[in-house]
Amino acid sequence: MNLFTELENSNKQIPLAETLRPKTIEEFLGQSNVVAPNSPILNLLKTNRLFSLIFWGPPGCGKTTLARLIATKTQAQFIEMSAVTSGVKDIKEAVESAKAALRAGQKTVLFIDEIHRYSKTQQDALLPHLENGTLFLIGSTTENPSFQVVPALLSRVQVVRLNSIDDESMKQVIQKGFAYLAKNNFPMDCEGGVIDFIINLARGDARYALNVVENAYFASDLKDDRRNLTVELIEQICQQRNTRYSQDEHYDHASAFQKSLRGSDADAAIYYLAKMVASGEDPRFIARRLVVTAAEDVGNADTNALAVAMNAYKAVELLGFPEARIPLAQAVIYVARAPKSNETVVAIDKALRDIANGDDFPPPMHLRDSHYKDAAKYGFGEGYIYSHSEPQTYQQFLPDELVGRKYTL
Numbered sequence: 001m002n003l004f005t006e007l008e009n010s011n012k013q014i015p016l017a018e019t020l021r022p023k024t025i026e027e028f029l030g031q032s033n034v035v036a037p038n039s040p041i042l043n044l045l046k047t048n049r050l051f052s053l054i055f056w057g058p059p060g061c062g063k064t065t066l067a068r069l070i071a072t073k074t075q076a077q078f079i080e081m082s083a084v085t086s087g088v089k090d091i092k093e094a095v096e097s098a099k100a101a102l103r104a105g106q107k108t109v110l111f112i113d114e115i116h117r118y119s120k121t122q123q124d125a126l127l128p129h130l131e132n133g134t135l136f137l138i139g140s141t142t143e144n145p146s147f148q149v150v151p152a153l154l155s156r157v158q159v160v161r162l163n164s165i166d167d168e169s170m171k172q173v174i175q176k177g178f179a180y181l182a183k184n185n186f187p188m189d190c191e192g193g194v195i196d197f198i199i200n201l202a203r204g205d206a207r208y209a210l211n212v213v214e215n216a217y218f219a220s221d222l223k224d225d226r227r228n229l230t231v232e233l234i235e236q237i238c239q240q241r242n243t244r245y246s247q248d249e250h251y252d253h254a255s256a257f258q259k260s261l262r263g264s265d266a267d268a269a270i271y272y273l274a275k276m277v278a279s280g281e282d283p284r285f286i287a288r289r290l291v292v293t294a295a296e297d298v299g300n301a302d303t304n305a306l307a308v309a310m311n312a313y314k315a316v317e318l319l320g321f322p323e324a325r326i327p328l329a330q331a332v333i334y335v336a337r338a339p340k341s342n343e344t345v346v347a348i349d350k351a352l353r354d355i356a357n358g359d360d361f362p363p364p365m366h367l368r369d370s371h372y373k374d375a376a377k378y379g380f381g382e383g384y385i386y387s388h389s390e391p392q393t394y395q396q397f398l399p400d401e402l403v404g405r406k407y408t409l
Contacts, residue, residue: 030165057162060205063140083117098135115139116148164204177213188227266336287313301341361399
């Protein structure tokens with residue numbers, strides 16, 4: 001560390017969320033499913049073994065903190081980079097650092113924040129070094145890795161789902177923040193309801209909660225060397241209330257949205273659309289749900305519904321929020337009010353079940369491809385009737401074993 005770095009650090013105003021970041025696994029709050037006693041991850045860490053992971057969860061749920069704690073627990077070198085500002089060159093530098101650490105008897109954890117933002121080429125650059133054990137990757141993402149991370153990388157990591165911080169853990173985080181500020185500055189009086197109000201505002205985001213705690217503390221009235229915190233003060237600071245929308249609620253609202261469309265309740269569908277829009281849901285996700293519903297629940301009862309939904313999807317990609325809310329609302333109302341038929345999904349799922357249950361048969365000989373050399377020698381295509389020429393002539397299309405089987409209504 002040189003003089004300039006020391007000067008930079010001495011003049012930094014370190015956010016409270018960074019100052020209070022847990023130093024040990026035992027201090028880590030929330031994610032009891034991941035760090036509970038005898039959980040698989042903790043048991044692996046007790047053996048001092050490292051493994052590559054991707055933490056998938058909402059902002060402020062502890063992804064970065066948990067990655068740092070894993071590196072500390074295993075006494076590994078920790079290299080942190082952001083997918084927004086790094087690339088293949090930085091990965092190569094990290095690999096060289098990891099090799100040097102190995103020569104000194106130390107393993108390396110490479111933490112990549114927002115890993116879903118890496119291109120395929122950048123993700124592929126990680127593969128050989130994970131394969132040969134040069135380093136261990138811990139990625140973090142707010143997006144579903146199944147859609148954003150290349151399959152080759154997914155096959156080399158374990159995806160761990162993290163949830164929004166639960167209210168009880170959030171209460172402890174907030175109390176810890178206030179206690180730290182009061183101990184290192186002026187004591188404080190806290191109006192009843194302040195902590196619950198911040199919990200409600202934060203919606204499971206610990207970083208956001210601690211930012212509110214810090215700002216509210218220093219913005220509060222100082223009288224007789226004491227800070228006085230009120231709900232009204234926090235309302236003035238935050239101004240806009242965050243919509244409660246955890247990962248579980250993401251799926252719950254998507255489910256309620258589709259079921260309202262299916263049930264032809266346009267008002268409910270619009271409400272859930274608004275809830276998802278206000279919560280910052282990806283508009284492409286909403287549009288995809290709409291397209292699925294148009295095909296699954298409206299189907300051929302109104303073939304225009306799928307076209308309307310697809311056009312809404314294209315409009316979303318063109319416009320983005322906030323304008324995209326309008327074509328989405330238009331399509332939602334249309335699909336909700338359209339006549340309903342689930343014939344298409346029933347038909348394809350029934351056929352898939354039959355195949356899965358063993359009714360897996362080849363097509364009749366006369367329907368098989370005859371457009372290649374020697375096909376006629378095997379009898380492929382023999383006896384096929386061109387339907388446009390003889391539309392009234394019967395011919396069998398289903399396999400022999402399934403003649404008479406009905407899939408459509």
